[in-house]
């Protein structure tokens with residue numbers, strides 16, 4: 001039995017989470033495990049009603065679950081940054097979810113904007129460090145608002161923090177067992193302190209503990225070029241928080257868009273959180289037109305993290321079938337089916 005905290009969140013979050021829960025309930029009935037869901041009302045509406053973003057008591061409760069399943073955070077009437085920092089980033093940091101796992105996989109029948117590339121070419125995983133780097137919030141400002149203003153934003157990279165992310169990435173590459181190649185994405189030609197630490201840790205750890213995994217390196221600017229030109233070169237990419245944020249949006253686009261892109265915020269020894277990586281898409285809220293496949297894919301990632309690999313791959317298989325046989329497009333309003341229909345179709349093919 002797995003206990004899951006559910007945060008439907010803002011905008012279209014609740015609509016896609018409903019479909020994810022539908023699929024999870026259907027699979028648990030036949031897969032030999034039970035799931036218990038506890039829903040938490042957090043997000044923009046609650047913030048505007050009560051001023052609360054993430055009460056400490058709720059954070060303490062989250063520590064007791066097997067995982068968190070999140071829809072979307074972001075509200076048009078709340079200043080950008082408040083909910084992101086107060087809820088999403090705070091959960092990642094407080095629960096020490098130090099890996100952000102984002103598979104980039106093009107399913108058969110799904111359109112990619114990259115000419116002449118297909119499912120055999122676009123199948124890799126990005127592992128983004130999720131608790132340090134520029135996101136740590138270090139820095140400050142002086143004489144703000146004057147012509148002498150100074151702004152400093154520091155990237156924090158600790159040997160421990162980098163190494164645990166790298167170790168996860170090496171182990172993931174080994175378990176994935178495809179090309180057994182791990183590519184470090186950094187900027188060693190300019191970031192001669194931060195990327196240097198990553199590069200040394202990468203090779204030292206790889207040499208000592210993962211001789212079976214091939215090591216490769218790309219500068220981040222070249223990485224975005226190769227992701228478009230030769231995506232088949234990649235197996236697993238590991239990178240820091242900011243670079244990972246940027247390149248995973250490109251990854252989402254080449255796998256068919258935000259309608260299909262899922263991710264996991266993982267603490268291998270604690271409570272992880274799974275989410276569709278697109279936002280709350282306020283303009284589609286309540287219309288039953290957004291694609292729930294990203295949320296359903298996030299549910300599959302959650303089961304995989306529990307070690308329920310069979311159930312996870314049954315969900316992925318059903319999602320692939322629905323893409324190949326039923327959806328006209330993965331984009332909101334263009335699928336040829338409603339949000340709830342797509343959830344029903346996935347259940348049908350489980």
Ligand code: IPM
Pocket residue numbers: 084085088089245277
């Ligand atoms: C993501 C998002 C977040 C991030 C934002 C909403 C803070 O873009 O999950 O990639 O920058 O990490």
Ligand code: MN
Pocket residue numbers: 245246249
């Ligand atoms: Mn992002």
